Amino acid sequence: MKVLVAVKRVIDYNVKVRVKADNTDVDLTNVKMAINPFCEIAVEEAVRLKEQGVASEIVVVSMGPKECQEQIRTALALGADRGIQVQTDEKLDSLAVAKLLKAVYEQEKPDLIILGKQAIDSDNNQTGQMLAALAGLPQGTFASEVKVEEGKANVTREVDGGLQTVALNLPAVVTTDLRLNEPRYASLPNIMKAKRKPLDVKTPEDLGVTITSTISLLKVEPPAERQAGIKVGSVDELVEKLKNEAKVI
Amino acid sequence: MSILVLAEHNNASLNAATLAVVAAAKAAGDDIHVLVAGSGCGAVAEEAAQVESVSKVLVSDDPAYAHQLAENISTLVAEVGKGYSHILAAATTTGKNVMPRVAALLDVDQISDIVGVDSADTFRRPIYAGNAIATVQSSAPVKVITVRGTAFDNVAATGGTAAVEQVAAAGDAETSAFIGEEMAESDRPELTAAGIVVSGGRGMGNGENFEILYSLADKLGAAVGASRAAVDAGFVPNDMQVGQTGKIVAPELYVAVGISGAIQHLAGMKESKIIVAINKDEEAPIFQVADYGLVADLFEAVPELTGKV
Ligand SMILES: Cc1cc2nc3c(=O)[nH]c(=O)nc-3n(C[C@H](O)[C@H](O)[C@H](O)COP(=O)(O)OP(=O)(O)OC[C@H]3O[C@@H](n4cnc5c(N)ncnc54)[C@H](O)[C@@H]3O)c2cc1C
Ligand SMILES: Nc1ncnc2c1ncn2[C@@H]1O[C@H](COP(=O)(O)O)[C@@H](O)[C@H]1O
Numbered sequence: 001m002k003v004l005v006a007v008k009r010v011i012d013y014n015v016k017v018r019v020k021a022d023n024t025d026v027d028l029t030n031v032k033m034a035i036n037p038f039c040e041i042a043v044e045e046a047v048r049l050k051e052q053g054v055a056s057e058i059v060v061v062s063m064g065p066k067e068c069q070e071q072i073r074t075a076l077a078l079g080a081d082r083g084i085q086v087q088t089d090e091k092l093d094s095l096a097v098a099k100l101l102k103a104v105y106e107q108e109k110p111d112l113i114i115l116g117k118q119a120i121d122s123d124n125n126q127t128g129q130m131l132a133a134l135a136g137l138p139q140g141t142f143a144s145e146v147k148v149e150e151g152k153a154n155v156t157r158e159v160d161g162g163l164q165t166v167a168l169n170l171p172a173v174v175t176t177d178l179r180l181n182e183p184r185y186a187s188l189p190n191i192m193k194a195k196r197k198p199l200d201v202k203t204p205e206d207l208g209v210t211i212t213s214t215i216s217l218l219k220v221e222p223p224a225e226r227q228a229g230i231k232v233g234s235v236d237e238l239v240e241k242l243k244n245e246a247k248v249i
Numbered sequence: 250m251s252i253l254v255l256a257e258h259n260n261a262s263l264n265a266a267t268l269a270v271v272a273a274a275k276a277a278g279d280d281i282h283v284l285v286a287g288s289g290c291g292a293v294a295e296e297a298a299q300v301e302s303v304s305k306v307l308v309s310d311d312p313a314y315a316h317q318l319a320e321n322i323s324t325l326v327a328e329v330g331k332g333y334s335h336i337l338a339a340a341t342t343t344g345k346n347v348m349p350r351v352a353a354l355l356d357v358d359q360i361s362d363i364v365g366v367d368s369a370d371t372f373r374r375p376i377y378a379g380n381a382i383a384t385v386q387s388s389a390p391v392k393v394i395t396v397r398g399t400a401f402d403n404v405a406a407t408g409g410t411a412a413v414e415q416v417a418a419a420g421d422a423e424t425s426a427f428i429g430e431e432m433a434e435s436d437r438p439e440l441t442a443a444g445i446v447v448s449g450g451r452g453m454g455n456g457e458n459f460e461i462l463y464s465l466a467d468k469l470g471a472a473v474g475a476s477r478a479a480v481d482a483g484f485v486p487n488d489m490q491v492g493q494t495g496k497i498v499a500p501e502l503y504v505a506v507g508i509s510g511a512i513q514h515l516a517g518m519k520e521s522k523i524i525v526a527i528n529k530d531e532e533a534p535i536f537q538v539a540d541y542g543l544v545a546d547l548f549e550a551v552p553e554l555t556g557k558v
Pocket of ligand 1: 013037038120449450451452453475476477478479490491492493494495496506507508509510511512513514517527528529530533545546547548
């Protein structure tokens with residue numbers, strides 16, 4: 001079975017992003033970039049499926065400028081077999097990414113496609129669902145467990161009220177939630193080996209996709225700051241403040 | 250043109266999340282229709298017909314919609330919704346599962362998790378874990394949007410007198426099947442709707458220790474939430490996670506106990522009206538957003554607080 005994994009290059013999750021003074025966007029100059037944490041979980045899941053003998057090949061794909069090859073290399077060091085970068089410097093909304101992924105899906109014909117549930121920059125939570133719709137595939141979003149057997153994927157999903165399990169015919173799209181697994185660290189020898197793994201570069205034109213968007217970003221502002229609060233010295237003082245000052249209890 | 254709101258429900262009753270979506274719809278236009286897709290969901294349609302500002306309720310009652318499977322619901326919503334100016338749903342796990350599919354079927358971008366409506370085509374939404382607020386304009390012929398419930402005041406659940414119309418089902422994709430679910434049972438208020446939320450983090454130490462938070466919550470009539478660390482460690486179930494990638498809450502009072510205040514956690518609770526933090530580390534970042542901070546051992550402070558409220 002072949003597994004396709006989509007990884008996105010995003011700001012490192014530890015960095016607190018700042019808004020540019022002219023309010024056109026956030027400032028990403030000299031900011032540490034990394035593989036989106038949910039995509040790391042997606043790669044790990046694919047590697048585990050390969051270790052279990054369920055998957056035979058793992059292809060990892062990323063769309064964006066040349067720098068996203070770094071995140072493809074990270075995925076290769078974690079155990080993916082080969083990479084595809086779709087080279088574009090244009091701003092990509094989730095629908096455009098989904099269209100590119102659909103084209104890659106048609107070329108590669110994987111049985112399972114694993115994505116993160118959301119990119120921690122846009123916080124969109126859209127791409128996997130859009131890809132599934134465009135390709136006419138079933139989806140198991142926000143997955144905390146994936147079992148592949150007899151041509152089906154049984155996916156346990158983290159939903160608002162608890163957990164839900166669905167059975168999906170393969171090929172299928174899965175998006176990862178935090179509890180699906182705990183990603184491993186790449187070892188130094190694997191990082192070295194990853195440098196020699198194949199990495200193809202394609203363009204949107206190669207894939208027959210025109211990048212468009214129906215969304216324009218008008219401005220980006222910092223959120224409203226909270227007023228600095230106070231420290232209370234005791235539980236009694238806390239109760240007094242909550243009752244008489246804040247009047248919330 | 251009219252706005253279509255996708256109702257959130259469990260086939261028996263309408264989820265209050267839908268009332269906030271109708272509020273957002275009112276800010277974008279004035280003729281609001283609600284689509285109820287479900288199985289044996291007649292009572293939900295009756296309820297939706299009474300919601301303030303709703304002029305029409307469309308019901309599609311079919312076994313294919315019993316569990317809100319995205320493969321089936323999305324084709325119906327795209328079919329019914331294509332003549333509308335906007336299609337809105339709550340940014341719940343159900344809405345997030347279905348709406349991007351609807352957008353893709355209609356070949357338009359989706360706008361996730363809006364917190365403000367500036368005009369019929371311009372919306373505000375948080376990005377980067379709420380560290381920035383983007384204002385975006387959509388040129389899509391149909392604007393497909395999910396709504397953050399805590400950012401809008403629910404419209405009244407009653408007072409409306411909408412007509413109810415049946416619409417034909419769009420069929421079963423037969424690519425996915427519902428196998429089962431494990432839903433959390435609780436007598437406490439629902440996390441995203443509660444007026445008071447008490448949340449515990451890694452500092453709670455283990456699942457049994459959450460009992461002291463449950464006692465406090467019961468005294469206050471509060472819901473109980475958690476940080477990711479507490480969920481990952483297995484102290485409590487996943488549906489209690491508050492944060493960037495969990496639930497968004499904005500109660501009158503939020504009490505963070507043994508939670509350090511990582512940006513991903515703050516993204517889910519910093520719109521709360523009053524924030525209280527109880528943490529033994531006076532340097533913990535949670536104190537930077539807390540109205541009232543108490544530097545103390547939670548195992549002493551929380552039982553004492555329970556005794557005094
Ligand atoms: C992609 C991604 C998504 C994430 N999404 C979320 C999310 O949605 N929600 C979320 O919460 N996190 C999320 N996180 C995790 C987040 O970065 C933090 O790791 C997490 O919030 C930390 O949880 P915590 O505060 O409980 O634990 P810690 O940071 O370990 O803090 C524990 C606190 O308890 C205090 N403490 C310990 N013992 C006591 C005691 N006896 N009395 C008083 N205080 C005590 C300590 O001083 C400390 O401040 C996400 C991370 C990533 C990478
Ligand atoms: N530029 C991209 N390249 C590769 N994968 C992407 C890209 N953008 C989004 N994705 C995938 O889609 C997931 C969800 O992203 P989003 O819908 O944008 O929140 C990510 O975790 C990735 O798996």
